[in-house]
Amino acid sequence: MGWLSGKLRLRLAEATRNTPVVEAVHRVTWRKVDARRVSMDKLRHAENLRTRAERIRRHVLERLPDYLEQFVTQATAGGACVHFAPDATAADRIICEIARSRGLRLAVKSKSMTTEEVRLNDALAAADVRVVETDLGEFIVQIDHDRPSHIISPIIHKDRRQIAGAMARELGCAYTEDPEELTSIARRHLRDIFRRCDLGITGVNFAVAETGTLCLLTNEGNGRMTVTRPRVHVALLGIEKIIPRLTDLPVFLKLLARSSTGQAMGAYTTLITGPKRSADRDGPEELHIVLLDNGRSDILAGPVPEVLHCVRCGACLNACPVYRNIGGHAYNSVYPGPIGSLLTPLLWGPSHEELPRVSSLCGACRLACPVKIDIPELLVRLRSLATDRQPRIKRWLLRGWAWGMNRAWRYRLGQRLMRRTLSDDGSGWATRGLGPLRDWTGQRDLPRPGARSFRQLWQEDLGDER
Amino acid sequence: MSGDPRSSAESVTGDRVPTAVRGFVHALRSRTAHIQQQTALPDEPTSALREVNPDAILAARFASEVAAVGCDVRRVTMENWLLSIEEILRGHAARSVLIEPGPETALTPKRAASLRQALAAKGLATMEDPSDDDMFAVDVSVTGVVTAVAETATMVCVSGSRTARGATLIPPAHIALVARSQIVPDLFDTFEQISAWGQMPANVNLITGPSKTADIEGVLVTGIHGPGSVHVLLLDE
Numbered sequence: 001m002g003w004l005s006g007k008l009r010l011r012l013a014e015a016t017r018n019t020p021v022v023e024a025v026h027r028v029t030w031r032k033v034d035a036r037r038v039s040m041d042k043l044r045h046a047e048n049l050r051t052r053a054e055r056i057r058r059h060v061l062e063r064l065p066d067y068l069e070q071f072v073t074q075a076t077a078g079g080a081c082v083h084f085a086p087d088a089t090a091a092d093r094i095i096c097e098i099a100r101s102r103g104l105r106l107a108v109k110s111k112s113m114t115t116e117e118v119r120l121n122d123a124l125a126a127a128d129v130r131v132v133e134t135d136l137g138e139f140i141v142q143i144d145h146d147r148p149s150h151i152i153s154p155i156i157h158k159d160r161r162q163i164a165g166a167m168a169r170e171l172g173c174a175y176t177e178d179p180e181e182l183t184s185i186a187r188r189h190l191r192d193i194f195r196r197c198d199l200g201i202t203g204v205n206f207a208v209a210e211t212g213t214l215c216l217l218t219n220e221g222n223g224r225m226t227v228t229r230p231r232v233h234v235a236l237l238g239i240e241k242i243i244p245r246l247t248d249l250p251v252f253l254k255l256l257a258r259s260s261t262g263q264a265m266g267a268y269t270t271l272i273t274g275p276k277r278s279a280d281r282d283g284p285e286e287l288h289i290v291l292l293d294n295g296r297s298d299i300l301a302g303p304v305p306e307v308l309h310c311v312r313c314g315a316c317l318n319a320c321p322v323y324r325n326i327g328g329h330a331y332n333s334v335y336p337g338p339i340g341s342l343l344t345p346l347l348w349g350p351s352h353e354e355l356p357r358v359s360s361l362c363g364a365c366r367l368a369c370p371v372k373i374d375i376p377e378l379l380v381r382l383r384s385l386a387t388d389r390q391p392r393i394k395r396w397l398l399r400g401w402a403w404g405m406n407r408a409w410r411y412r413l414g415q416r417l418m419r420r421t422l423s424d425d426g427s428g429w430a431t432r433g434l435g436p437l438r439d440w441t442g443q444r445d446l447p448r449p450g451a452r453s454f455r456q457l458w459q460e461d462l463g464d465e466r
Numbered sequence: 467m468s469g470d471p472r473s474s475a476e477s478v479t480g481d482r483v484p485t486a487v488r489g490f491v492h493a494l495r496s497r498t499a500h501i502q503q504q505t506a507l508p509d510e511p512t513s514a515l516r517e518v519n520p521d522a523i524l525a526a527r528f529a530s531e532v533a534a535v536g537c538d539v540r541r542v543t544m545e546n547w548l549l550s551i552e553e554i555l556r557g558h559a560a561r562s563v564l565i566e567p568g569p570e571t572a573l574t575p576k577r578a579a580s581l582r583q584a585l586a587a588k589g590l591a592t593m594e595d596p597s598d599d600d601m602f603a604v605d606v607s608v609t610g611v612v613t614a615v616a617e618t619a620t621m622v623c624v625s626g627s628r629t630a631r632g633a634t635l636i637p638p639a640h641i642a643l644v645a646r647s648q649i650v651p652d653l654f655d656t657f658e659q660i661s662a663w664g665q666m667p668a669n670v671n672l673i674t675g676p677s678k679t680a681d682i683e684g685v686l687v688t689g690i691h692g693p694g695s696v697h698v699l700l701l702d703e
Binding site for chain 2: 024027028031032043044045048049052055056058059061062063064065068069072073076078082083084086134135136137140153154155159160163179180182183184186187190191194195211213219220221222224225227228229239244245246247249250251253254261263264265266267268269270271272273274275276277279280281282283291293297300301305
């Protein structure tokens with residue numbers, strides 16, 4: 001962490017010291033890592049499926065304009081109204097305008113990362129529309145005025161006492177720490193909302209170009225409620241979520257739930273094609289699909305387009321030793337974890353460009369990713385792009401390193417210097433580097449340089465034995 | 467690329483693609499013109515990726531997967547399926563039952579009629595086409611399914627003019643009648659079928675087990691928004 005700015009370093013140090021959170025995150029992530037491994041091991045063709053999923057994503061993103069055009073044409077023909085939002089502000093404005101023009105006042109929302117990304121709740125509140133989160137975790141985040149810390153398990157950082165406290169305080173119910181009871185209190189509260197709501201807001205897991213179909217996955221059924229009860233459904237769709245055909249869906253479905261929770265399939269996979277038909281018994285009369293760019297076309301045209309292959313399963317978060325020890329909030333982003341370290345600087349710019357360095361590049365995320373995104377490789381690519389804006393001292397040192405390694409005599413000189421400066425504290429490890437080097441030697445096991453170099457040994461002793 | 471959302475928010479006719487959307491796709495095309503199209507869409511048959519082969523004993527696999535995802539599963543025949551439903555309803559102390567037949571499901575309109583009759587004989591009234599408020603008062607719903615998947619215990623339910631979206635969602639308990647002949651081996655098979663429907667219905671649900679959450683400390687709780695109990699009757703026709 002030696003080269004991170006003071007602000008980020010402070011945030012990380014604070015996060016690692018927050019023992020209850022670290023313990024809670026450890027508990028849930030390890031359970032998910034195990035569940036994922038068991039269910040992927042059971043899958044006979046896991047590797048082939050991952051390869052196929054990766055190829056489909058790559059194929060689509062190489063031809064995104066064509067597939068977007070096909071999707072938009074099909075969705076429109078199916079009766080959906082498609083909008084385009086170049087950025088977060090535009091997305092918020094479009095959705096608020098839909099609510100305003102139709103007099104919608106009570107919105108239910110199914111868990112969605114894109115709506116978090118554009119801070120839709122704040123915009124709707126400002127437009128006098130009440131928004132209620134309906135995913136249990138997001139609901140608790142909302143009533144407790146907190147932030148989600150995981151893209152699948154938003155309250156991974158909270159224990160049941162905090163949840164019980166928030167529910168008793170905000171809903172006026174009797175205090176209980178029993179997860180069953182807490183869940184049923186939330187169910188009753190949200191049922192009342194579902195009976196009265198007039199606007200349903202969701203994200204989209206996959207959008208099928210061939211048919212204009214939206215695919216929405218939930219375990220709780222809140223996604224289904226959100227597309228059943230209100231009279232208007234608004235889906236906020238990141239432009240990268242397109243897949244070509246209905247028959248490509250099972251490739252992803254087989255991998256997604258396994259990667260995020262270890263289930264073979266989530267409880268509900270909902271396929272939505274247009275608003276309710278005139279003869280249908282229930283369902284929204286209007287379907288609005290808001291296509292969100294918000295930096296995605298820049299990413300697509302830029303140096304790390306593979307980031308857009310992501311299906312938001314959260315497996316890389318669970319697998320990451322860094323995430324596990326700092327939790328999601330330390331990333332200071334809607335998207336935490338390894339994938340967040342890539343997405344955040346790409347979506348929100350230079351103020352987050354240190355995030356790719358919050359990684360040990362161990363590669364656990366790459367092995368967990370259902371669409372085989374080479375996250376460590378992309379992290380390194382982003383790091384190298386940020387070089388120019390790195391601390392001057394690091395640039396000097398790297399330049400010096402390159403200079404030293406270029407000539408044998410400079411290298412020998414460097415060796416001698418290192419032997420002098422990397423002193424031993426008796427442990428056999430170099431722990432007391434000079435100046436900023438101390439951060440590095442303080443956290444890593446660097447053997448003390450030997451008294452003589454290999455070349456010296458070779459010339460003096462070893463060479464004779466030839 | 468016009469970014470004025472107001473103009474696009476108001477063009478809600480739904481019959482033509484708004485200019486802003488067209489403009490964006492056009493702009494994206496020129497921005498990404500440098501990207502080489504070198505990855506072909508995988509088109510090898512999915513048979514090599516199947517989890518369950520067609521020659522497997524589908525009913526047995528389906529039944530065991532259904533139990534594994536937390537449903538109650540019963541093998542029934544044409545003789546005892548009505549009794550089985552009565553027994554489940556008694557177990558839930560159901561007073562309000564919703565029956566939603568579908569001609570393409572195992573719960574045909576004719577079978578639904580005999581179920582209504584049998585329940586009426588026990589003094590149990592059943593609902594048809596309930597209003598919104600009544601839907602929230604239903605104790606147990608009974609429906610058929612369009613297809614079932616042996617691999618994952620998934621049941622495909624189509625909503626529309628005959629079946630409400632809420633029928634398999636809002637009541638706290640759901641009984642699904644599945645004919646043995648409706649079971650396909652693999653998720654790939656289901657999507658081959660759906661893909662061949664021609665026009666997609668507005669709302670299709672693939673249901674796998676009861677509604678569940680593990681948001682509180684990772685503890686699994688069923689029945690958060692959808693049915694907490696799902697009973698699957700596997701019918702030998």
